[in-house]
Amino acid sequence: MAGQTVGVRAKEQAEARYFLVALCAFLALMLGFPAVANLWYSFSNFTFHDLTGGSFVGLANYQKAISNPNLWAAFGFSLKFAAICMTIEVVAGLLLVFILHPLLLKRPWLTGILMLPMMVSPALMGVMYRLILNEFTGVIPAYLALAGYPINFLGRNNVYMTVIGIEVLQWTPFAFLIMLTARQGLAGELEEAAAVDGATGFRFNTLVVLPVMIPTIIIVAFIRFIDSFRVFDHIYVLTGGGPGNRTTSLSIYIYKLFFNQNFLGEAVAVSIMLLVASLTLLFAGLRLAIRRNGR
Amino acid sequence: MLKKGLLAAAAAAVISTLGATTALADFTILAWPGGPAEAALRKVVDQYNATVGKENNSKGSLIYFSRDSFFDKMLADAAAGSKEFDAMLTATYNIGKYAPFMEPIDDVATADVKATFPQSAFDTQSYQGHLYGIPTDLSLHFLYFRKDLIDQLLKDDAWKKKYAEIAKEKLGMEMQPKAPADWTWDDFVATALFFTKSINPDSPVPYGTVLQMKNLLFNIMVFEGAAASYGGNWLDKDGKVIVDSEAWRKALDIYKKIADAEATPGDSNSYEYAEANAAFGTGKVAFMPQWSAAYAELIDPKQYPAVEGKFDIIHLPAGPEGIKTHAHTLGLGINKASDKKDEVKRFLTYLGSKDAMTLYTKEGGQPPVVDSIMQAVASGRPDMLMMSDNAGKYGFVPNGGTSAEALGVYTNMAENFTGYWNDAIDQDTAIKNVVTYMEGVFKK
């Protein structure tokens, strides 16, 4: 009997594999081939004039890539940018959840209004901010100046904070939404339990709600971190990575190496290193997560 | 229900995709986006389609990419042998880069076409002895200035006194206001400081000038005139990189001085053509170095009522080596991968004709045509006359500026020089980075 069950199970598993075939084939075609092509490119000296040719140059591209200080500057920018944005988004999102939860419980439709920014294409968001932050024709600086607070949001001293601000304003809604949903999921039982203990308001939120929400917060932070790390669109549209390369993220760096500066091999080498690094890191991270879950 | 809906949608998507790939019989022209030139070229293509094109059963349609990534996109497409466009943009500063992907069009330059343009215009569209494009637009830089403000500065004794004080205090020089036609770059700086409210509370405008300092290659072309007027160049006669020189440092300092004194708007590091126009056009600055194409826009009171009738143009300020301005032409040539080369050649021949160029100029284009055509259409277009005059007298193309590497050099300069102006790196580092890059690419 037991043996028969195992037999059926094995047969079904074999059948279930077919469900994966289409997905695997698709990804192998769309990403596997480019990955292999990238690998070859990274070892060759191909140029725009000869995209399919080029000859083997060993590790020269990698050597050049690593020794370029701008790579590390861009890497540092992306890392710092992602860390700052993630922190602000999670903290602001959490605060908003605590403050607005009772309000939105009664009028759920209000939530939608706060969700609008994350539905807008980041590239267009960048253009919109370019429109409203212009020192003369933009509304925000113009009225701040009239009110006696002239600020150049895109000025050389503020541009860094501005690109962070834009990312935060666009994606805090995302953090807010996920955490709000989690908060709403635990509405009933928690409040009852807490009411018995007499915990209310701020204490209730920090002592009762917060600990329960920690897994959600970690996931949200993780998603926001990797998304911000890849940032390209709004910065490219707004500052072009400047002034100098002060707002050049890793994605912009690769784009410029390839398209503007014609260092094709170097650009691809950076890509490969990034791919390997992120896969290694993520697999390691996932191992840890799985082990912690006791599986 | 859902299932059927999904299937139907998927089927519809597939079918319409197949449909979308089969249309297309006309030739496609990839041209420079926006401004008066775009509007004018549309008119010319319409005219062609209605006349010569119709006779030959051929029809042109225009496409555009966005300006910021125009060359990246065109390069990728051309290099990959794309047939998406048949005619493509050519520019003096990157003809060398695109020549391998283009068809020489020496045979298009018929006697008729040769009568339309001076030889110098053809030279700007040629590479290694072959013509690659029909020149459609000449581009260089003017000083745009507010007549009302400058006039008062030249007349008003209190302003003159203040001007001298500011020059003495900030620049350590004894200076008097001058008319823009007689300016050196020192006058440019001093006047910029004078018209900056934070330095001179009596200034009627908040900033003296507006400089384009976004990390964008075109902005270096605007800057190039200043460097050249101090004798700066890319390469010397032997092909040696000579950017690490007094000339480049002097010119870099001019921008830096103005940026540091905030005599240009504080967010100039994100400015390019459009933002500079907005600053000048809303009446917030007294003068600016800007592309010649801006004239046709700023003169339109529907767009910029604040400066209506109040501004004029003149050549850029002079340096020790005289007056210099970056100059280039844009044009249209043939994509090597195109299947419709003959059709495009017919169109280009038409484009180079006197009639087409006359129409083009009337509609707002700025072609480098021969004087006789220019004179005939130039009434009401003072910018046209000044352009052809300035291009001949002050036009400057750096050594190596038409090579395959030119675009990369401009991009690298943009990154490093804007970095210097905006305090991201110091001057020595900026120059060293540029020289290292240039030596790397020109050595090949």
Place this chain on the structure above:
Amino acid sequence: MIVRRRNLASRIGTALRWLVFIVTGFVLNLPIIMTVVTSLKSTADINTSPPPLLFEPTLDNYREVLGAGNTDLPGYILNSIVIAGGGALLAIALAFPAAYAMVRYEVGKSWLLPLITNLRAVPLIIFAIPIYLMYQLAGLLDSWTGMILIECVINIPVALVLFVGFVQDIPEEMDAAAKIDGASIWGTLWHVIFPLSRPILFAVLILSFVYGWNEFLFGLILTTKQAVPVTVGATFFVTSYGVKWGATAAAMTLGIIPPLILGLFAYPYIGKSMLTGAVKG
């Protein structure tokens, strides 16, 4: 007394919550509001500094971007609809059965799931270049098919994670019951799991559609004229010589309306599915 005081306190609390809501809503949506406002201004009003609060609204900008000419905005919007819709549907078709197999039969769950999930963390720009060449060879450049395929790649990681999270929560008894009735795996998936998964299918459809709609980089690199999506098309007005802010604002307004409307209705589903998918999956 105590009751009344608490009442007052809670009223003030509610008022403060409203204040926070209104300020947050305004600040977050300011760029969108101002874009819509700008799209209704004349060029002269836009170029007036400081920007006038009161102005005579005009539809000229919309007339300009929708009118005849070579900048084919209606076409770009159609492209976006097809590309985003096709990309979303294809991603669902590929990821949903796979998620089911992974959850119920543990095939590929240990290696394929993490591998695909991690794709989300990789900046896709690194594939842009070879994909460009591949498309060139395959004749997929500037085509709906090509763009649908790439949007599908972008959507698959999220779709898969969300599906896995959801299917895990479906009690296994449901499958077992179907199997006793003699249903095959396919039958079970189609007749049992699929109908139960409508909420998540809806959420993934919307989310993928919005992601696909908003994608910029591949649209920029892989299209020229036939398949240009509206995110890229709207920037044609932006960076051209002489930014036409009015036209740009009008184009952007038209370009963001579909995802905004979808988002407004679908966010609760998105929130729930993200939570179950990402946190539990």
